[in-house]
Structure formats: C-alpha cells, structure tokens
Amino acid sequence: MKLLLQRLALLCLILFGVLTITFYLSRCLPSSPVELMLGSKPSAEQITEAKQALGLDKPIFVQYLVFLKNAVQGDFGKSLITKQSVSEDIFLRATATFELVTLSLLLAVSLGIPLGIQSAIKREHLFDHSTRLISVSAVALPVFFLGLMLQIIFSGKLGLLPLQGRIEAIILLDHPFKTVTGIYLIDTVLSANLPALKSAILHLILPALTLSLASIATIIRITRSLMIEVLANDYITSMNAYGVSQKKIYFLYALKATLIPLLTVIGLTYGFMLGGSIIVEYIFDWPGVGGYIVQALLNNDFNAVMGATFFIAFSYLIVNLIIDLSYQFLDPRYNKR
Numbered sequence: 001m002k003l004l005l006q007r008l009a010l011l012c013l014i015l016f017g018v019l020t021i022t023f024y025l026s027r028c029l030p031s032s033p034v035e036l037m038l039g040s041k042p043s044a045e046q047i048t049e050a051k052q053a054l055g056l057d058k059p060i061f062v063q064y065l066v067f068l069k070n071a072v073q074g075d076f077g078k079s080l081i082t083k084q085s086v087s088e089d090i091f092l093r094a095t096a097t098f099e100l101v102t103l104s105l106l107l108a109v110s111l112g113i114p115l116g117i118q119s120a121i122k123r124e125h126l127f128d129h130s131t132r133l134i135s136v137s138a139v140a141l142p143v144f145f146l147g148l149m150l151q152i153i154f155s156g157k158l159g160l161l162p163l164q165g166r167i168e169a170i171i172l173l174d175h176p177f178k179t180v181t182g183i184y185l186i187d188t189v190l191s192a193n194l195p196a197l198k199s200a201i202l203h204l205i206l207p208a209l210t211l212s213l214a215s216i217a218t219i220i221r222i223t224r225s226l227m228i229e230v231l232a233n234d235y236i237t238s239m240n241a242y243g244v245s246q247k248k249i250y251f252l253y254a255l256k257a258t259l260i261p262l263l264t265v266i267g268l269t270y271g272f273m274l275g276g277s278i279i280v281e282y283i284f285d286w287p288g289v290g291g292y293i294v295q296a297l298l299n300n301d302f303n304a305v306m307g308a309t310f311f312i313a314f315s316y317l318i319v320n321l322i323i324d325l326s327y328q329f330l331d332p333r334y335n336k337r
Helices: 002-027 033-038 044-054 060-072 086-121 126-140 143-157 169-174 184-190 194-231 234-241 246-257 259-283 289-298 302-330 332-336
Strands: none
Touching: 002 060, 002 302, 060 302, 086 126, 086 184, 086 194, 086 246, 086 259, 086 289, 086 302, 126 194, 143 194, 143 259, 169 194, 184 194, 194 246, 194 259, 234 246, 246 259, 259 289, 259 302, 289 302
C-alpha cells in the first residue's frame, strides 16, 4: 500500500508538471484561437468579446488557476473546432487509439521477444547478424515515410489493404453492430459480425505495422542483450551440465531472469507508441486522439491540445504504474528495496 501511495503521488506530480508546461507553451504561440473563432478581418469589438468569452482577457496566471481548477474536475472546456466538450471528444476517440496502440504493442512483444531470444542463442551467426541489421534499419526508418510506403505498396500498387480509416463505411451500413466497448475487434466478435470483423482487421494491419516496427526492433535488441548476459551466468552453465532441456533453459529460466528490465522497456515502448500514434493516425486517417491533437495544434485549439495532452500523459503513466507494481509479484526481492 505504501508503494502504491508513493507511485500515485508521483503520478499526480508528473501530471501537474505536464499540464503546467503545456499550458504556458500553448500561450506562447504567436497565433490566437480568436482568429479561429472570428475568421479573417474581425472588428476590435468582436476580438474583445471573443477574448472575454475564452477568458483570454485575464492575466495569464489567473487563466492558469482557472484551467487547473477545471482540469481537476475533468473539464477542459469546449473545442473550437468541434464545438463540443473536449472531454467528450477524447472519450469518443480514446478507444480507437487504445485499440491501435495496444495491438501494436502486442505485435511488437510477440515478435520482438522470440526473435531477440533466438538472436542471443545464435549469437554471431547469420541469423543474429541479419536480425541486428534489420533492427538498426527499422529504428532508423522514419515513421511517416514507412507509413506512406506501406500505403503505396499494399493499397496503391497491390490493392490488398485499405488506404485509411477504421472500417469501411459500406460495412457499417450493410452490417451494423452494437458498440459495447468501442474497440471494434471486440464489438464485432460480440455481435458475431464477420464482415465487420474482417474489415476492422484489414484496416488495422497497416497502421499497426507502421507503429510497431521500430518498437519490434528495440525489443529485439534489448532482449538479445539481456539474454546474452543471463546465459553467461554460472547457474545456466550448471543446468546445461545437468542435462536440463535447452528450451526450458532459454524460455523458462533465462527469460524469467530478464522480465524485470524487459517489462520496463515494454512500459517505455507503450509511451513511445502513444506519441508515435499521433503521426500514424494522421497518415492513416485513424479516428483517434492522435489525429484529434494534430488538428488542434494546426488550428491552435488550446482546450483540445490540453485535453489530448492530459490523456496521453495519463495513459502512459497508468501503464507504467501497473508495470511498476507488477515488479513485486515477479521478483520478491523488489519488496525489500
């Protein structure tokens, strides 16, 4: 309980810092949301009324205190673009982002860890050299470039996968399904709607692959490094001498010894994906928080920027809190630290 309270206090402190920095940075921009509201060539009277309506006529510190008071209550005001509550906008888009990022993380972990283990086992062999070469190349490849190339190849040239969106509009008309969780893969299964499920899967492939590729490479390299270090320990040599199965040594004992640092990397990877999803969602027109925050930044929508920033920071911190608390179950020694 003490550890949980400490982590929660740290989480609140970090969120406070993120909101404070984002608030003042948004106010430093040369443009103003008044321009978005009034359009070109507004009168002085219209500008004054708009600033009063937005609270921009008050000193910046007073604006900041009002913002904090509302943010604590989950109120980030109304978006200047959608004219709706920012909290409601984010709530409607959060499940789309969660579906994309979580699936991308599962893909990165399910591919990265086995490949990293095999690379460590076959150290300095062709498989190891090939894996490391691909890993370095994947990390160096820009996300926006990879996304565009995948669109051109698999959608434009081959016509195998959809270009953008979350599901085909015609599918929603011909095969509607009840939205229970907001996660289409789950909702379509619950509704036993195979055409909608197929469309949702096809639309997920390209953005998930784009978002996960760099993370797969990172997890491969970290897993390889950790496994090489663990396999050099004396107790692993003793197991080999006693004739313990190689699969049991590699995938049970050695992998278990790498879980603590590996979980830390996975938590950081989730945060990296949340940030990377902004670009990916914009490229693939994915209706999530990432695309929402891009539009907010382009239009200088203060409220939407603050709300989306809070959502991304909060999601990242919650995932890392869960991983941090899981350490004590994986390694009893962690409780004594």
